[in-house]
Amino acid sequence: MNKAVERVEGVMALFARCDINTDAIIPSTWLRTASADLGKGLFGGDRYDEQGNEVESFVLNRPAFRQSRLILADENFGCGSSREAAVWALVQFGIGCVLAPSFADIFYENAFKNNLVAGIIDVETYQELKTLAEAHPEGLAFTVDLHSLTVSVSDANNPLHNRSWNFRMPASRVQAMIRGNDEITGTLHHQVDIADFYKMASSEKQWLFPEHLIGRDTDASNKKNRVF
Amino acid sequence: MDGPSGKSALTLFDKIWNAHLIRHLDDGRDLIFVDRHVLQETTSAQAFHNMRKAGRSVRYPALTIATQDHIVSTKPGRSEDTNPTGRELMQLMRSNALSSGIRHYGVDHPSQGIVHVIAPELGLALPGCILACGDSHTSTVGGLGCLGIGVGTSEVEHILATQTLALSKPKSMRIVYHGTLQAGLSAKDLILHTIGQIGVAGGRGFAVEYAGPAIEALSIEARLTLCNMSIELGARLGFIAPDDKTIAYLEHREFAPKDTDFVSACAYWSGLNSDVQAVFDREVHIDCDLISHQVSWGTTPEDVASIDGVVPDPTQVDDPARRERISQAIRYMDLQPGQTLSGLPIDVAFIGSCTNSRLSDLQLAAALVRGHHVSPHVRALVVPGSMSVKREAEALGLDVIFREAGFEWRDAGCSMCVSINEDVVPPGSRCIATTNRNFENRQGPKSRTHIASPAVVAAAALAGCIPDTSMMKLNAEGLS
Numbered sequence: 001m002n003k004a005v006e007r008v009e010g011v012m013a014l015f016a017r018c019d020i021n022t023d024a025i026i027p028s029t030w031l032r033t034a035s036a037d038l039g040k041g042l043f044g045g046d047r048y049d050e051q052g053n054e055v056e057s058f059v060l061n062r063p064a065f066r067q068s069r070l071i072l073a074d075e076n077f078g079c080g081s082s083r084e085a086a087v088w089a090l091v092q093f094g095i096g097c098v099l100a101p102s103f104a105d106i107f108y109e110n111a112f113k114n115n116l117v118a119g120i121i122d123v124e125t126y127q128e129l130k131t132l133a134e135a136h137p138e139g140l141a142f143t144v145d146l147h148s149l150t151v152s153v154s155d156a157n158n159p160l161h162n163r164s165w166n167f168r169m170p171a172s173r174v175q176a177m178i179r180g181n182d183e184i185t186g187t188l189h190h191q192v193d194i195a196d197f198y199k200m201a202s203s204e205k206q207w208l209f210p211e212h213l214i215g216r217d218t219d220a221s222n223k224k225n226r227v228f
Numbered sequence: 229m230d231g232p233s234g235k236s237a238l239t240l241f242d243k244i245w246n247a248h249l250i251r252h253l254d255d256g257r258d259l260i261f262v263d264r265h266v267l268q269e270t271t272s273a274q275a276f277h278n279m280r281k282a283g284r285s286v287r288y289p290a291l292t293i294a295t296q297d298h299i300v301s302t303k304p305g306r307s308e309d310t311n312p313t314g315r316e317l318m319q320l321m322r323s324n325a326l327s328s329g330i331r332h333y334g335v336d337h338p339s340q341g342i343v344h345v346i347a348p349e350l351g352l353a354l355p356g357c358i359l360a361c362g363d364s365h366t367s368t369v370g371g372l373g374c375l376g377i378g379v380g381t382s383e384v385e386h387i388l389a390t391q392t393l394a395l396s397k398p399k400s401m402r403i404v405y406h407g408t409l410q411a412g413l414s415a416k417d418l419i420l421h422t423i424g425q426i427g428v429a430g431g432r433g434f435a436v437e438y439a440g441p442a443i444e445a446l447s448i449e450a451r452l453t454l455c456n457m458s459i460e461l462g463a464r465l466g467f468i469a470p471d472d473k474t475i476a477y478l479e480h481r482e483f484a485p486k487d488t489d490f491v492s493a494c495a496y497w498s499g500l501n502s503d504v505q506a507v508f509d510r511e512v513h514i515d516c517d518l519i520s521h522q523v524s525w526g527t528t529p530e531d532v533a534s535i536d537g538v539v540p541d542p543t544q545v546d547d548p549a550r551r552e553r554i555s556q557a558i559r560y561m562d563l564q565p566g567q568t569l570s571g572l573p574i575d576v577a578f579i580g581s582c583t584n585s586r587l588s589d590l591q592l593a594a595a596l597v598r599g600h601h602v603s604p605h606v607r608a609l610v611v612p613g614s615m616s617v618k619r620e621a622e623a624l625g626l627d628v629i630f631r632e633a634g635f636e637w638r639d640a641g642c643s644m645c646v647s648i649n650e651d652v653v654p655p656g657s658r659c660i661a662t663t664n665r666n667f668e669n670r671q672g673p674k675s676r677t678h679i680a681s682p683a684v685v686a687a688a689a690l691a692g693c694i695p696d697t698s699m700m701k702l703n704a705e706g707l708s
């Protein structure tokens with residue numbers, strides 16, 4: 001069950017690159033055990049040198065950005081491998097929102113499953129936010145609000161405080177995130193439909209569910225602990 | 229249901245999707261039935277954990293199949309203990325499969341192999357079927373006219389618990405290949421060239437159908453190679469309409485339908501094609517006559533060129549973001565703008581991965597290396613895609629050819645494609661590989677990867693450098 005999310009607030013780290021892939025977000029070195037510290041591994045290939053020491057110049061290692069909550073990136077963020085660990089690494093590090101002009105398909109799905117806000121912004125918005133981030137090497141905090149689908153500078157004393165930028169997210173996803181819905185629970189409301197569908201499919205297309213694959217009964221509720 | 233044009237003509241994709249539609253959901257997505265769910269050890273442990281925590285169990289274990297392929301050692305004769313780091317995830321896969329009644333193709337199983345190699349081999353992937361797996365290269369099975377959907381771990385959990393996926397239906401795209409591939413070129417060159425043309429985001433949001441005479445001419449194994457790299461176009465799905473070759477490939481496979489079931493399956497499969505009037509949201513045409521041997525120079529799969537080509541000059545690129553990305557790629561790869569690719573020395577040559585580790589790939593590479601020797605400073609490995617491929621290759625004596633030429637001949641697994649086991653390219657080393665990703669650090673920290681076809685990788689292993697076309701021709705003439 002996901003916790004409800006309504007806003008994300010904190011420093012925004014800039015990754016002004018397109019096609020940032022999930023191997024870069026979490027290198028396979030951190031995927032060898034079920035219990036690795038993924039937050040530590042976030043962008044591990046760039047964040048540490050060969051001896052495992054932090055690369056000082058890397059944005060997340062700079063003091064102002066160690067607590068970043070937002071990431072701003074260019075086109076096609078999260079391409080490549082389907083590894084959901086990329087999203088877990090971001091979340092475990094503390095990132096609550098990535099803003100980019102576009103996201104890769106599987107990453108986009110994975111993000112929502114973990115209540116990571118993946119907000120799509122116009123290219124102009126990207127450029128404006130990028131310029132703003134570049135002008136603030138000391139780190140600038142932003143507030144992302146899911147109700148209004150806007151991002152704005154958090155500090156009320158900042159002259160830009162009243163300026164806000166829009167981002168896009170499907171309305172249904174926004175609602176699910178605000179409510180903290182569990183998707184599987186939602187799907188299981190259609191249990192009867194699913195069972196009926198399978199019954200129909202397996203009688204109409206017996207070739208797709210041949211007996212040497214499924215045995216006589218494949219329903220888990222009747223066949224626990226079947227061992228092959 | 230109407231096609232995108234509003235007429236009733238349907239694409240192949242529409243037909244398969246519609247046949248799996250349980251219902252439209254209120255949020256605009258579709259709930260679709262998953263006929264086959266394949267698991268691998270690195271993306272499923274958390275799914276089982278969360279599923280149990282929620283008090284749920286696997287809905288249709290017989291439709292679920294598990295493998296150990298990513299983290300397994302490929303050392304000949306290996307076991308679950310050979311690579312101690314990987315033991316935890318492997319044992320979790322085994323025990324999760326066992327306790328849920330799921331068939332398990334573990335390291336000790338004679339049919340073990342890379343998930344996208346064994347799904348077709350075992351006849352689990354069938355035309356008109358939807359197969360999902362927690363792995364982005366699941367589209368491989370599209371080569372059989374099966375919709376292979378790569379999913380994340382939460383979706384793995386969703387399928388385990390419900391045997392369904394809730395998805396927004398992708399738009400449809402067709403890539404039509406005209407002309408004929410020159411002799412010696414392969415599906416790998418075809419798809420690398422395609423990615424170079426339309427880019428790593430060109431297929432994002434689309435389900436891609438590959439079509440045209442050059443596709444019909446491909447063998448099934450070549451089609452699997454082609455569809456494998458759909459995700460490198462950004463597409464989650466890529467497939468080819470089934471035909472007689474598909475039927476011939478599937479007959480007698482372990483889990484394919486048998487006897488009268490096979491007959492009715494063939495009848496069903498004969499209707500699996502896009503209607504002539506069907507309209508695609510995007511259509512791309514590729515001229516095969518123009519394609520030559522491809523190799524990647526950079527750090528995304530769109531950074532490809534002919535082996536006779538040169539590293540691009542970033543100053544010639546208008547778009548600033550692209551210019552910066554290309555500069556960074558050239559720096560990472562330790563190359564110079566304008567540098568010729570052929571002749572570039574390599575340290576490692578890897579033949580393997582779900583892209584190019586099937587019998588035909590190994591046969592082709594073996595034919596090139598027969599009677600030659602790997603360049604003295606090169607480490608060269610062949611990792612068959614499955615233990616079945618390994619046995620078939622050995623029955624043909626390919627192992628002897630590779631070994632005598634100086635290649636390592638290993639057991640099946642993902643190996644140096646993702647380097648999550650102990651097969652790692654050392655920092656700073658340059659590897660030419662038949663794999664699908666050349667990302668920074670992909671084959672190990674600070675490793676440099678050039679992706680190419682089995683023929684180019686085999687020739688490179690012998691020459692110790694990226695070959696040029698004349699070397700490829702010379703090698704090909706040596707084949708009788």
Ligand code: SF4
Pocket residue numbers: 298342343344363365581582583641642643645646664
């Ligand atoms: S061989 Fe490589 S791309 Fe294929 S499944 Fe394994 S790790 Fe993924």
